[in-house]
Amino acid sequence: MEPLQHRTEENSPVLKYGENVRNPFKPTAAFMGASWFALLAGTVGYCIGLWNASMQLNEKGYYFTILLFGLFAVISVQKIVRDRAEGVTVTDLYYGLSWFATIAAIVLLTIGLWNADLARSEKGFYAMAFCLSMFSAIAVQKNTRDAKLIGDKEL
DSSP: OOOGGGOOTTTOTTTOSSSOOOOTTSOOHHHHHHHHHHHHHHHHHHHHHHHHOOSOHHHHHHHHHHHHHHHHHHHHHHHHHHHHHTTOOOOHHHHHHHHHHHHHHHHHHHHHHHHSOOOHHHHHHHHHHHHHHHHHHHHHHHHHHHHHHHHHHHO
């Protein structure tokens, strides 16, 4: 197998002109579909669990708000980390606030579930649905950004 540093324009699949060669850095449709499916499964499952839960409406609102807050926070962190890796200027204040928001969402969910009068299986369900939603939101945002970036360069 040829080392990457010895690749030339002649044998690079990205640089061949006039051929329909897939860019190896572009996310595949299967990975993008799996990421979207995981995001929908996590968030819809979490919301269905809240809808069917026998808790007060203010408790349901608390857990729903934590989900939305967490989704926004992890997407923000992923964007900032990616911006910094690509050399885009990001303030340290926004970087710190994004990480703080992500950690705060996780801590608030943990405290809420710890003190909730729910069965352990319900607590585990909410924790796992929350984690699935957070991870898949990062993957969806990364795929969207990669596809857009590569799509702009190929045009």
